[in-house]
Amino acid sequence: MSYKIPVSVLVLVHTADLQVLLLERADRPGFWQSVTGSMDEGETLPQTAQRELAEETGIVAQPGMLVDWKRQNRYEIYSHWRSRYAPGVTHNTEHVFGLTLPAVRDIVLAPREHLAFAWLPWREAADRVFSWSNAEVIRELPDRLASGV
DSSP: OOOBOSEEEEEEEEETTOEEEEEEESSSTTOEESEEEEOOTTOOHHHHHHHHHHHHHOOOOOTTOEEEEEEEEEEEOOGGGGGGBOTTOOEEEEEEEEEEESSOOOOOOOTTTEEEEEEEEHHHHHHHBSOHHHHHHHHHHHHHHHHTO
16 A cells, blocks of 8 residues: 655645635535645655646646745644554644635536635635644735735
């Protein structure tokens, strides 16, 4: 069995007017999140972010479109997903990237991964996501855009 690497990306897709894209997980209906995914062997973090973005939304990010927020979140892997990782692995390190789009757009979902998508104002999006780290990143968005970082 091939185990997942406990290093992942979170890609916050949003518009300049703070509409945030969320995806509903197919394996956990009602669990909403940003684009996320684990690093594959031999990938860099930007490559992982680009791959996951394309796989989960159909959006192909051109070079320079994805912004590395230089932020990491370390968290305990939920028990119902731990079997995907090598025995004894209990924590994951998530690296945050952002993607600003000019306007909301339709998304091409990966049906095995997601059931639906929604564009929500940032406060609603932060309240809807199941992950504390995802909610924190969304809550940072207005200040990050205002500061141009």
